[in-house]
Amino acid sequence: MKEYIFDCVVIGGGAAGMAAALEVEKSGFDTAIVEREEHLGGILLQCIHNGFGLHEFKEELTGPEYAERFAERVQASSVKVFLESTVMELSESGEAAGMHELHCYSSVYGVFLLKARSVILSMGCRERNRGNIGIPGSRPSGIMTAGLAQRLVNIDGYIPGEQIVIIGSGDIGLIMARRMTWAGCKVHAVIEIQPYPSGITRNIVQCLEDFDIPLYLSHVVSEIRGKDRIESIRVTPLKNGIQDEENSFEIKCDTLLLSVGLVPENELSRKAGIELSPQINGPLVDSFLMTNKKGIFACGNVLHVHDLVDYVSRESRSAGSNVVKYLNSTLTGVQNKVKAGANVRYVVPQKFNFQGDNQFYMRSMIVKNGAKVEVRAGNIIIKTVNHNHVQPSEMISISIKKEELEKISGIPDQQLEISII
Amino acid sequence: MKYDIAIIGAGVSGASIARKLSQYNLKTILIEKEADVSFGTSKANSGIVHAGFHTSWKYLKSRLEIQGNLMFDGLQRELGFPFRRCGIIVAAFSEEELKHVQELYRQGVENGVIGIEICSRERILDIEPKLNPDVIGGLHAPNGGIIEPYRFVFSLVESALKNGVELFLNFKVEKAVRSRGTWMISSDDGQIVEADYVINAAGLYADSISAIFNAELFKIIPRKGEEYLLDRMSPAYPNKVIFPVPSGKSKGTLIIPTVEGTMMVGPTAEEVEDKEDTSTSTEQLNRIFDFSRRIIPSISERDIITSFAGLRPALESGDFYIDVSQKAENFIQVAGIQSPGLTAAPAIGDYVKDLLKKLDCSLIEKKNWDPFIDKVPRMRNLSHYESEKIVKENPQYGNIICRCEKVSEAEIVEAVKRGHSTLDGVKFFTRTGMGRCQGGFCTYKTIKIIMRETGLSYNQVTKRGRNSKVLMRKLGGDS
Numbered sequence: 001m002k003e004y005i006f007d008c009v010v011i012g013g014g015a016a017g018m019a020a021a022l023e024v025e026k027s028g029f030d031t032a033i034v035e036r037e038e039h040l041g042g043i044l045l046q047c048i049h050n051g052f053g054l055h056e057f058k059e060e061l062t063g064p065e066y067a068e069r070f071a072e073r074v075q076a077s078s079v080k081v082f083l084e085s086t087v088m089e090l091s092e093s094g095e096a097a098g099m100h101e102l103h104c105y106s107s108v109y110g111v112f113l114l115k116a117r118s119v120i121l122s123m124g125c126r127e128r129n130r131g132n133i134g135i136p137g138s139r140p141s142g143i144m145t146a147g148l149a150q151r152l153v154n155i156d157g158y159i160p161g162e163q164i165v166i167i168g169s170g171d172i173g174l175i176m177a178r179r180m181t182w183a184g185c186k187v188h189a190v191i192e193i194q195p196y197p198s199g200i201t202r203n204i205v206q207c208l209e210d211f212d213i214p215l216y217l218s219h220v221v222s223e224i225r226g227k228d229r230i231e232s233i234r235v236t237p238l239k240n241g242i243q244d245e246e247n248s249f250e251i252k253c254d255t256l257l258l259s260v261g262l263v264p265e266n267e268l269s270r271k272a273g274i275e276l277s278p279q280i281n282g283p284l285v286d287s288f289l290m291t292n293k294k295g296i297f298a299c300g301n302v303l304h305v306h307d308l309v310d311y312v313s314r315e316s317r318s319a320g321s322n323v324v325k326y327l328n329s330t331l332t333g334v335q336n337k338v339k340a341g342a343n344v345r346y347v348v349p350q351k352f353n354f355q356g357d358n359q360f361y362m363r364s365m366i367v368k369n370g371a372k373v374e375v376r377a378g379n380i381i382i383k384t385v386n387h388n389h390v391q392p393s394e395m396i397s398i399s400i401k402k403e404e405l406e407k408i409s410g411i412p413d414q415q416l417e418i419s420i421i
Numbered sequence: 422m423k424y425d426i427a428i429i430g431a432g433v434s435g436a437s438i439a440r441k442l443s444q445y446n447l448k449t450i451l452i453e454k455e456a457d458v459s460f461g462t463s464k465a466n467s468g469i470v471h472a473g474f475h476t477s478w479k480y481l482k483s484r485l486e487i488q489g490n491l492m493f494d495g496l497q498r499e500l501g502f503p504f505r506r507c508g509i510i511v512a513a514f515s516e517e518e519l520k521h522v523q524e525l526y527r528q529g530v531e532n533g534v535i536g537i538e539i540c541s542r543e544r545i546l547d548i549e550p551k552l553n554p555d556v557i558g559g560l561h562a563p564n565g566g567i568i569e570p571y572r573f574v575f576s577l578v579e580s581a582l583k584n585g586v587e588l589f590l591n592f593k594v595e596k597a598v599r600s601r602g603t604w605m606i607s608s609d610d611g612q613i614v615e616a617d618y619v620i621n622a623a624g625l626y627a628d629s630i631s632a633i634f635n636a637e638l639f640k641i642i643p644r645k646g647e648e649y650l651l652d653r654m655s656p657a658y659p660n661k662v663i664f665p666v667p668s669g670k671s672k673g674t675l676i677i678p679t680v681e682g683t684m685m686v687g688p689t690a691e692e693v694e695d696k697e698d699t700s701t702s703t704e705q706l707n708r709i710f711d712f713s714r715r716i717i718p719s720i721s722e723r724d725i726i727t728s729f730a731g732l733r734p735a736l737e738s739g740d741f742y743i744d745v746s747q748k749a750e751n752f753i754q755v756a757g758i759q760s761p762g763l764t765a766a767p768a769i770g771d772y773v774k775d776l777l778k779k780l781d782c783s784l785i786e787k788k789n790w791d792p793f794i795d796k797v798p799r800m801r802n803l804s805h806y807e808s809e810k811i812v813k814e815n816p817q818y819g820n821i822i823c824r825c826e827k828v829s830e831a832e833i834v835e836a837v838k839r840g841h842s843t844l845d846g847v848k849f850f851t852r853t854g855m856g857r858c859q860g861g862f863c864t865y866k867t868i869k870i871i872m873r874e875t876g877l878s879y880n881q882v883t884k885r886g887r888n889s890k891v892l893m894r895k896l897g898g899d900s
Binding site: 254 | 650654697698699700701702703706722725726727728729800805806808809812813816817818819820821824825827829830857858859860861862864865869879883884885886887888889890891892893894895896897
């Protein structure tokens, strides 16, 4: 079997993988990206709408444009890219301590083995599907995830149906409501189980309101009907969390798109013995974005699902620079715990350190105007940041400077707790 | 075309009969109304090779179950379908249930079930540690097993075709006339098949087929079973197929480790009117999970990948009806093949062959009958070194299309070459789209491979035939 040795292997060549690989390569380390598709860019390539890059490039780009900027840098660099190659197994080397092995399958390169001292997980996420949310009814053709529809329309040029209903107001669903309308289809409704939208406000306005597409909050699809092809759905409002059957109604459609959440893609990680967070399904990481396996780091949507690719790039660069320190054996520092406090669903990373600045990402469990994000260590308030509005669909990030932690640095085993109040 | 034998219905019964008859110098045609074989009851069931203790040997279905069970190891060697004798247990949670278990045990002994044993609490928890510790004992039948039902049917049909049987898909029998000693069978779109003998293995529609041939009048009562498939990462994956102590008509809701590593809970049992009603419901979902959790507490709705429902083609009598028709000439009924039809299927093939003898059908064995079919390598079962070798021979094995179930392009191409040209057909042959993402990442790739290999255009690719199209139009028109 062909073997190649690198300092760092990055799994996945999407936004996260490219940013992380470039950061590692910059310091002169032999770096490789393994990507299963024919091109670098990942899911960005099918996101032909704009709105990408406002933080990263200070201009508004489409997904493919954003991807292209990074892909060009990768191509100009010494990063070795294995396209059309799938990592089938990630394991620890039996021969040398601290080495990782990746068995890869490819129709181009055959079956080959990569060995590396460090690995970056950047496989992205996948969409939740019908089975995950248990929609009852028949199982006809014409039901698919919004992301699959997006791929079919934007890359392959096929329209999966004409009369559309979308379940879930996640961002992909909203974007697809607009996309299908532009393609000449009729989008009859977006159905959301929560009393608030799951997508970001910008998309609600630009993708639904601008096209008069009704959004049904606190409604569920209670039945799918149709034999060969989907014919209609039954929609039922929720009253105090209980289905109000009396007020349910039917919508005729030939296509049902699902935008009901994203889940980090971690089958490979799990098999490699990497500990995952039960809330997020992404790896548990320390303040350097390193997993419980020494030398294996994670960034991007494989770690937790982001709203903005700009944040993915930032997080991934940070993972990359930590890999550099790891390879230089300068990645040291005591790791202390960070806890999700009141109204916070999760915080990533789950550890912090006193050696440098710490960047945290989190999601709110509540919708609130005039909220405060509060970071405390016991009774000591480290930092408070005001937010005009918080909601579960908008990721919150907070950075804590090294100096801000000085007041608690003397106390051993200090924990941080981040709350929304 | 003139045939000696026409078998109507390419489910597990029809397929078993077709393969059996392929051993003889007969011209046999297998007729199926759907776009692929195994698309009816045979695709949507629990995939269990039953042990033979649930019913008394006085029932035909029980005798064929016991005989069929014994035939699976030999068939697996020849046909290579996924099958494992993992064993079956019945878990008892009360003294009353334990009494019932003892009756099942006596029945099993009487039926000749090999290796059947009564278990103490310690013994049953030892062989199935996932059980709720409240269990007080039970039954263990090590001869029971699990199988991929559609792969079993596919392999039977492939073997039959290899040995000269012909297959007509999308042929819905509408009319049949007996004239000059043969049956003239017409489809709804005007195709005609002529055959001396007809075997009615039409599953849910065996009653209408019987009526079309002016044979016996009976009614098939569809009994729906909903099943839920759980992720292979579920902590509840058991060693054994677990039955509750049966009450009433059905064997109860089971917990099933599938042979490919996922797990299943179900089925329910509910009589329905509509023979196409394979819908699932929230009430049954809740019932199944509440019930199953009492047996294995770690079962969770969170692990659901997908759900499906199948319809058992039951007769009032509850037994199989396999016999020569008393009314229609040279017509054999294979009806009411509900559970344990999958287990009994190989024996049904033999049984029907013997019924043909009664009708003076000449059965002369072929000299060159080949029991084996070519096995398709499955990437998920190969070591890295085996994979390296096969990818060198055919690089398409290196192109992993389905990440969840590790299916390569080459396997999909093989499926299409073997006639499985719908998305569901490819899925059942290869498992692509059957994993946790349910086709989210692989569907567009599979569609393209089907188009490339068959020459079908985008709007001819379907989920499962008829009008189940996947793509409606091309962006910017067809030009």
